[in-house]
Amino acid sequence: MNARIGEPQPGAGRPAPFAGERIVPGVGVFAPRYDGWLLDQWGVLHDGRRLFPEAVDALSRLHARGARIVLLSNSGRRARCNDERLAELGLDLRLVAATVTSGEVAWKLLKERREPPFRDLGRRCFLITRFGDLEVVEGLDLELVEDPKEADFLFLSGVDTPGKSIGDYLPLLERAAERRPPPPAVCSNPDRMAPEGDGFVFSPGALAEIYERMGGQVIYTGKPHRWIYREALARLGEIPQERIVAVGDSFEHDVVGAVRHGLAACFVTQGIHRDDFPLDAPPAPWAERIAALGARFGALPRWVIARLRW
Structure with a gap:
């Protein structure tokens, strides 16, 4: 059974009553x-x-x-990036006390490294991020590597949608999984899909799920x-x-x-x-x-x- 670090996943059961x-x-x-x-x-x-x-x-x-x-x-991005985007959309940020994103939480855990499994991760990181966003690793004292097989861990932060498909990322995951055991992955966005206009686009959680099926261990920092x-x-x-x-x-x-x-x-x-x-x-x-x-x-x-x- 592949490992998911964060919490055990909920299981199926008999339908519970729900009051209309x-x-x-x-x-x-x-x-x-x-x-x-x-x-x-x-x-x-x-x-x-x-x-x-x-x-x-x-x-x-x-x-x-x-x-x-x-x-x-x-969101796999940091809180500041989200606030800037919301402000661009027209939201008055004075209405909210704070913005907490799974990307910000991942950054903080990787920065502090006070608790397992983050304390035990190495420094060589293969980063999958949205359109080259490096703010997610800024100040983390990481060595970004080009070969996922040589990484101490993968960082699944973002994906280039709608420009790329899941298939575009499979060779990278397969390359990492060639190593036994495969390097662990930190997934800062557990969502497998997200609304985009009238449709949906895939999210990093979809890659994390595939990597788990390849035998990789995934550490999730977001909901749930x-x-x-x-x-x-x-x-x-x-x-x-x-x-x-x-x-x-x-x-x-x-x-x-x-x-x-x-x-x-x-x-x-x-x-x-x-x-x-x-x-x-x-x-x-x-x-x-x-x-x-x-x-x-x-x-x-x-x-x-x-x-x-x-």
Whole structure:
């Protein structure tokens, strides 16, 4: 069995009941219950190209109520890059207390090297990053190597989409896997796909999954694993866990991650799962699909909304 470091993966089980009344029109229904909000980016606030106006309105209303909001993203890039991109899209960053990305968490863990497995990684790194972005390794005292077979570890940070396909990366992974055992990989974006406009593009998590099948060990720093939640909860401060809700569109990452860490989850259906949740369907089929996803991933959301809106 290939190793995944972060947490054990949720297993399948019998469908759990899901109450249809937890499918609500917007976050205003349950906003008074929560003081801390962890909000996903892609599929919730924007589609990679534009902000969703209703989501920005909801964000503004939550901020006006005194909620502490942390953006929690499986972006393999560092937090500053994400903030700059959000500002370019038109988001007022004063609405959020902090941005926590899996890329920033990976950078911090590789910088500090205080705990295993990061403490034990070597310095020779084969980097797979988006369009040559080197900020993800800036200041890390790494030797970037050109041959993945010669690396102490692979760093799966980003991919060149939509320009490249998964097939373009297979020779690199195969080359690394020639070594026995293969060098471990740090994956700072566990997502296998991400919304991009009206469609989807593959993400580094897809490469990580393939590398695992080749026998490689993968260390995940993003949702649903512990390191990113430790950082996010620290940014929320002293808010009790029962007063925190995490909003996201990925059942596997957002819902599982929230439940695993003792938080309420709000599932947004019109993100990566939108084909499974047609907007013209009545609540009963939605509840059945949510129960099936809950059985598959071992977690259920507290709330369900179509989109982030008030």
